Structure formats: structure tokens, C-alpha cells
Amino acid sequence: MELSDVDLNLLLLFQRLMRERRVSTVAEQMNMSQPGVSNALAKLRRRLGDPLFVRGPGGVVPTPFALRLAEPVSQALATLHAALNPSTGFDPLLVTRTMTIGMTDIGEVVFLPALVERLSQVAPGIALNTVRNASVNLSDEMADGRVDLAIGLLPQLKGGFYQRRLFDQRYVCLFRRGHPLEDTPLTLAAWREAGHLVVVSAGTGHGQVDEWLKQRGVRRNVRLTVPHFMSVGNILQRTDLIATVPERLAMQLVAPFSLSVRALPMTLPAAPIHLLWHARVHQDEGSRWLRGVVIELFADTATHARKTGSVRKK
The missing domain is CATH 3.40.190.10 (Periplasmic binding protein-like II)
Structure with a gap:
């Protein structure tokens, strides 16, 4: 007999009958009618060529063939269940x-x-x-x-x-402490006229700032363009340039590079x-x-x- 000749559900039903020995109980557990269980059992009997279960006091009794089959079927079903439901026991304190x-x-x-x-x-x-x-x-x-x-x-x-x-992520204006803009209102005109450090970061959406400004005709006095944000703190610390950067990045750069953060004089779309x-x-x-x-x-x-x-x- 080939495995393709046997329905897995029939083996599950066989396992339940071996354990419960009552058709009515198995029917309830498997959400089937009692006639449905009986029909499935009849199908399995034909496949295996053995009665498997016969009537007995208070239920059914397995035949000698069914008793020999019970342990291998149970082990096979347990192995299959474990394979389909792996328990890796992921423990962050122990895993490497x-x-x-x-x-x-x-x-x-x-x-x-x-x-x-x-x-x-x-x-x-x-x-x-x-x-x-x-x-x-x-x-x-x-x-x-x-x-x-x-x-x-x-x-x-x-x-x-x-x-x-x-x-x-909101955007803010960042410049060194002691910058000429530090003690004056940051108007749109003052922001536009200041020398800007602009970051063109490939592969991110932060270029939306430039697109937004271009669409609205807002021009900046761009004095330096760099391809990433990692140099922003060092450059701003030693120049009078200003930069428009994500707020959480600004908060990380303020203390190490002695910088100041100001709200922008316009509202940019958040990232x-x-x-x-x-x-x-x-x-x-x-x-x-x-x-x-x-x-x-x-x-x-x-x-x-x-x-x-x-x-x-x-």
C-alpha cells in the first residue's frame, strides 16, 4: 500500500478511536456526525483489509492488527505535527x-x-x-x-x-552655538539668505525636502552639498552654515557638536x-x-x- 492511498484524516480518526474507544466521543471531538465517523471507519477498514474495531462493552474494542498499528501511527502523527509546528524555544538571553x-x-x-x-x-x-x-x-x-x-x-x-x-519625522534647522541667527527671529527671509549645507542622500526619501521647496519656489543660498548626513555635525560646528535635517538626528548632534536647534520658518511635510x-x-x-x-x-x-x-x- 502506498501512502497516497490513505487519507491523513482517517489516521487521525483511527488514533482518536484507539484512545477514546467510543464513536460518539470521537464524533464530537472531530466535529463530525456519528454516521460520518462510521463511514470514515468503513473506508479505512477497506483500505487496510481489517475490521480494526469491533463492538464491545460500552464502545469499541481494537483488533490485534489495530493494536499493532497503534504505536507506529501515533509516532508518525506526532513527528508530522512537530515538523509542522516547530518549537524553537527562542530565548533572547540564551540565543547566539x-x-x-x-x-x-x-x-x-x-x-x-x-x-x-x-x-x-x-x-x-x-x-x-x-x-x-x-x-x-x-x-x-x-x-x-x-x-x-x-x-x-x-x-x-x-x-x-x-x-x-x-x-x-519632522524637520528642523540646525546651526552652531553662537551663530548670528541664534539671538534673532528665524524668519523665512533670514533662513533663505543664510548659507546652507544640503544633504543629498541617495536611496532615501529625504530628498522630498528639496522637491517641496522647488515646487513652492522657495530658493536657498546653497553653499555646500554632501552625499550623507554623517559629516553634518563637524561641518556646522566650524562654519556659519545652517542645515535642514530630521529632528531626531538634530537631537543626537546638539550636545556632541555644540549646536542649536530652531523650528523652521515654514512647515515641511513630515517624513x-x-x-x-x-x-x-x-x-x-x-x-x-x-x-x-x-x-x-x-x-x-x-x-x-x-x-x-x-x-x-x-
């Missing part, structure tokens, strides 16, 4: 694992210090590896399982990814910062745990994860 996060240079400044500090407390065996969104094809790396999750304003991650909004992960790791216990840590540390309000390119909530 390296997890990779894709992020922008802003993310390295804003997220990594707090995240590394938390992992050292609750998961000392987990090491982090980061990759810059601009240095790899982040979509392919996540689809292939080489990057576990990503954090930031990453519009290139679309279909096949789940996302959870962490917060909406939605997301936690993103590929569908292939959606159920992975380690990924789920790390996502929970990121959400706990950085999310402003509770929202639901959803798959990009879809309105389906998860």
Missing part, C-alpha cells in the same frame, strides 16, 4: 545569533546607540550587523535572507515587504519612518522578537504592520 539591519546613515546615529544598549541587557548573545541602504540592493538582500529588517525612510522597499510605521521586513521572515521568531524591541524603543503610537503594496492589515 548575528542579525543584520539595513538603515540609512541617519538611522545609525538615531537608532543604533539605544538598540545596542538594549540588546546588551536582554540579549547578550545577539550581535548586530548593519548595511547602508545606499551600498547594497536592500530589496534583494532582504528577499534573499541576508538582511533581517530595515529601518528608515526607504521608498524603494515596496511589494513583498511588511511595514510598521514608527513615527513621523514617515518605517520598520520593514520581508515576507520570508514574517513568522521567524528571532525576527519577530527583534521587531518587537525596535517597536518598543522607537514607535510613537501603536499601529498595525501591513504588507506594502496592499491594504491588508496584519
Whole structure:
């Protein structure tokens, strides 16, 4: 007899009858009618060529063939159940694992210090590896399982990814302490006329600031353009340039570089910062745990994860 000749549900029914010895009880457990159980048992009898169960006091009694079959069937079903429902026992205090996060240079400044500090407390065996969104094809790396999750304003991650909004990032004006603008109102005219340091960060959505300004005809006196945010603090500390940067980045740069933060003289659209992960790791216990840590540390309000390119909530 081939395995394809036997319905798995019939073996489940056989196992239940071996344990309960009553057709009515098995019917209730399996949400079947008693005639349905009897018909299924008749089908299994024909397949195996044995009565399997005969009437007895208060129920049914297994035949010698059924008794010989009981243990192997039970073991096989248990093995199959374990394979389909793995229990990895993920324990962050005990696990040893390296997890990779894709992020922008802003993310390295804003997220990594707090995240590394938390992992050292609750998961000392987990090491982090980061990759810059601009240095790899982040979509392919996540689809292939080489990057576990990503954090930031990453519009290139679309279909096949789940996302959870962490917060909406406002933009602020940043300059050195003692700057001529520090003790005067920051008007739109003063902001436009000051020398600007502008960051053109490839692979992120922060270019929306320039697009928004261009669409509204707002011109700036751009004196320096750089490809990333990592040099902003050093440059502003030693010049009279000003920069329009995400607020959480500004808060990280203020103390180390003796900078001042001011509200912008106009309202720029906020940047939605997301936690993103590929569908292939959606159920992975380690990924789920790390996502929970990121959400706990950085999310402003509770929202639901959803798959990009879809309105389906998860």
C-alpha cells in the first residue's frame, strides 16, 4: 500500500478511536456526525483489509492488527505535527545569533546607540550587523535572507515587504552655538539668505525636502552639498552654515557638536519612518522578537504592520 492511498484524516480518526474507544466521543471531538465517523471507519477498514474495531462493552474494542498499528501511527502523527509546528524555544538571553539591519546613515546615529544598549541587557548573545541602504540592493538582500529588517525612510522597499510605521519625522534647522541667527527671529527671509549645507542622500526619501521647496519656489543660498548626513555635525560646528535635517538626528548632534536647534520658518511635510521586513521572515521568531524591541524603543503610537503594496492589515 502506498501512502497516497490513505487519507491523513482517517489516521487521525483511527488514533482518536484507539484512545477514546467510543464513536460518539470521537464524533464530537472531530466535529463530525456519528454516521460520518462510521463511514470514515468503513473506508479505512477497506483500505487496510481489517475490521480494526469491533463492538464491545460500552464502545469499541481494537483488533490485534489495530493494536499493532497503534504505536507506529501515533509516532508518525506526532513527528508530522512537530515538523509542522516547530518549537524553537527562542530565548533572547540564551540565543547566539548575528542579525543584520539595513538603515540609512541617519538611522545609525538615531537608532543604533539605544538598540545596542538594549540588546546588551536582554540579549547578550545577539550581535548586530548593519548595511547602508545606499551600498547594497536592500530589496534583494532582504528577499534573499541576508538582511533581517530595515529601518528608515526607504521608498524603494515596496511589494513583498511588511511595514510598521514608527513615527513621523519632522524637520528642523540646525546651526552652531553662537551663530548670528541664534539671538534673532528665524524668519523665512533670514533662513533663505543664510548659507546652507544640503544633504543629498541617495536611496532615501529625504530628498522630498528639496522637491517641496522647488515646487513652492522657495530658493536657498546653497553653499555646500554632501552625499550623507554623517559629516553634518563637524561641518556646522566650524562654519556659519545652517542645515535642514530630521529632528531626531538634530537631537543626537546638539550636545556632541555644540549646536542649536530652531523650528523652521515654514512647515515641511513630515517624513514617515518605517520598520520593514520581508515576507520570508514574517513568522521567524528571532525576527519577530527583534521587531518587537525596535517597536518598543522607537514607535510613537501603536499601529498595525501591513504588507506594502496592499491594504491588508496584519
